[in-house]
Amino acid sequence: GAVVSQHPSRVICKSGTSVKIECRSLDFQATTMFWYRQFPKKSLMLMATSNEGSKATYEQGVEKDKFLINHASLTLSTLTVTSAHPEDSSFYICSARDRRSYEQYFGPGTRLTVT
Amino acid sequence: SQQGEEDPQALSIQEGENATMNCSYKTSINNLQWYRQNSGRGLVHLILIRSNEREKHSGRLRVTLDTSKKSSSLLITASRAADTASYFCATHGDGNKLVFGAGTILRVKS
Numbered sequence: 001g002a003v004v005s006q007h008p009s010r011v012i013c014k015s016g017t018s019v020k021i022e023c024r025s026l027d028f029q030a031t032t033m034f035w036y037r038q039f040p041k042k043s044l045m046l047m048a049t050s051n052e053g054s055k056a057t058y059e060q061g062v063e064k065d066k067f068l069i070n071h072a073s074l075t076l077s078t079l080t081v082t083s084a085h086p087e088d089s090s091f092y093i094c095s096a097r098d099r100r101s102y103e104q105y106f107g108p109g110t111r112l113t114v115t
Numbered sequence: 116s117q118q119g120e121e122d123p124q125a126l127s128i129q130e131g132e133n134a135t136m137n138c139s140y141k142t143s144i145n146n147l148q149w150y151r152q153n154s155g156r157g158l159v160h161l162i163l164i165r166s167n168e169r170e171k172h173s174g175r176l177r178v179t180l181d182t183s184k185k186s187s188s189l190l191i192t193a194s195r196a197a198d199t200a201s202y203f204c205a206t207h208g209d210g211n212k213l214v215f216g217a218g219t220i221l222r223v224k225s
Contacts, residue, residue, distance in 0.1 A: 032211055043203060044158075044215045093157060095213070104213055106150075108157035 002028050004096045006107035013084055014115055020080045021110045023094030029074035030096035034104070035067070038091040050077045074099070084114040121204060121216040129224050134191040136219040138204030139184075145207045147180055149189050152201045152218075161189075161202075196225040 003026040013019050023033055031052045036044040048058045048069050056069035066088075068080040077096075081088050095106045121138045128134055140147070146165045150158040164171045164180045164187065171178045177190040191198055204216040 034211075034213070036215075041201075041220070043218045046212055046214065049211055091155070097211070106158040106160075109155075111155070 002026075002096075002098060002103065002105045004094065004105045004107040006092075006094055006110050008110060009108065010111045010113075012113045012115060015085055016083055018080055018082045019084055019112060020078055021092055021094075021112070023077045023079070023096065023107050025075045025096040025098075025105070028096075028098045028100070028105075030077075031074060031099045032097040033071055033077040034095045034097075035069060035077075035079050036093045036095070038093060038109075040091075044093060047079075081112065084112070086114045088112065089114045121202075121219050123219060124217065125220045125222070127222045127224065128194055130194060130196055132194055132223075134194050134198070134221055134223070136189045136202050136221070137186060138188070138216045139186045140204075140206045140216070141185065142206075142208050144182075147178075147187050148205045148207070148213070149176075149178060149187075150203045150205060150215075152203065154200075158203070191221075194221075194223045196223050199223045 005024045007022045033050040035047045037047050038044045046059050047062045048056045050056045050069045050071040052071045052074050058064045071077040091109050093109045095104050097104045148163045149161040152158050162173045162178050164178050175192045180187045199222050201218045201220050203218045205213045
């Protein structure tokens with residue numbers, strides 16, 4: 001089956017620093033990737049839709065300058081949390097849409113803790 | 116944004132019992148999917164039901180869809196302790212987006 005990886009799986013950083021999370025589709029090409037955020041015991045909230053070669057589309061209330069998304073290739077999208085604060089601590093999950101089948105596959109998630 | 120609500124928010128049952136979770140949504144959809152998530156882990160896709168389907172089975176899972184009521188249910192029969200997880204419905208509308216419901220936390224006691 002199709003595999004989506006995320007790196008790192010866990011990261012702890014200090015307030016004010018920036019953190020980059022990678023999302024890769026390992027055996028398929030994805031023109032569209034999605035970034036979700038999940039708080040403990042809560043559902044997934046879509047943050048943004050990332051399209052290869054173009055700017056990401058952000059959901060209402062999500063700061064694009066805070067959460068920088070780059071989708072430079074058909075297999076890689078990155079989410080950079082800039083000037084992180086403790087309230088940015090969360091579980092971030094990406095998903096990638098296969099350009100051929102349109103199936104959407106999820107990564108294992110990245111646990112971000114900002115101290 | 117969240118598409119809708121799921122109920123119950125939490126469900127605790129004994130091993131061997133059936134578990135039923137419900138999901139409601141607000142807009143028109145192309146399909147509805149159910150996912151499982153173990154604590155602190157990623158999502159596992161369980162089943163997809165298209166808008167023109169009313170019922171679908173996969174192993175111990177049974178999903179129904181009522182587009183007139185904009186609701187779906189997930190039934191897990193003969194539950195096992197390993198079924199303990201959070202369950203989410205997610206809907207695909209006309210856009211690219213897959214929008215998730217609030218989820219049900221299922222605990223199966225052995």
